[in-house]
Amino acid sequence: MNKHWFFLLVVVLNASFLMANIVVVGALTHEDKADPGDSYTGVITIQNPEKSDQEVKVYQSDYFFLSSGEVFYNDPATGERSNAGWIEFSPKRLVIPANELATVHYTVTVPKEKLIGTFWSMIMVEDIPEDSSESSQADPKEVALGIHQAFRYAVQMVTHVGQGGKKSIKFLQTNLVKEKDHVFLQLDVKNTGELWLRANLWVEVFDLKGKPIGKFDGGKLRIYPETSVRYRVDLTGLSLNTYRALVIIDAGNDTVFGANLNLEIK
16 A cells, blocks of 8 residues: 555455445544643444445554555554543444444543644444454354455545644665666655654756756655655656756645756656
């Protein structure tokens, strides 16, 4: 998963096509601001669009990713900036009637400690197949060991604590990559600050005399503190030559980062 804004996770445990038995209604990111010692509440709404009752389990996970494409769903409350231990939610298991909605209520209580910046974790919402040994609806005589299929949503729970917080990035590495008829500028970027960044990247290319050649978009990615992402900027269309490039990362609220590069396309 190199596109880290995809938070709809599908677990396919066999080769058959998987249809969703449940739907999480609304945004898959719940974001709030709070000071140390504060509490806030919210709900996650789950829909059962099927014609039969659907059993669901709800649980927590930490979440971390790297520009290499590695994504880690670790035990909750183990990450340095995890807020999983601050979250109480209920129910953790429920049966949703056919064509009905259900809600999971949560309360986030920020510790009374010296904290600043962005903290996050995930609440997972997963259906329990009726033929699974986990199902409370299954007939024990009909449950058999085997491969089952499940569908889960990952809801990001984000808390921005305190006022302010440092915003900073580090360019880890840059590479020109050729893939068939395309040329990509690949940039690995790490968030070395205390706040998450919704960071839009583009590259402005100039010839060696400073004449503008073009502006190339790299897209917008979300970067949590200490995580890293990989931007890929399509430079296809530039002729074989040497160029100067200005890399711009706009993280909003007048927060802009830049870097100068020399590019040789050959």
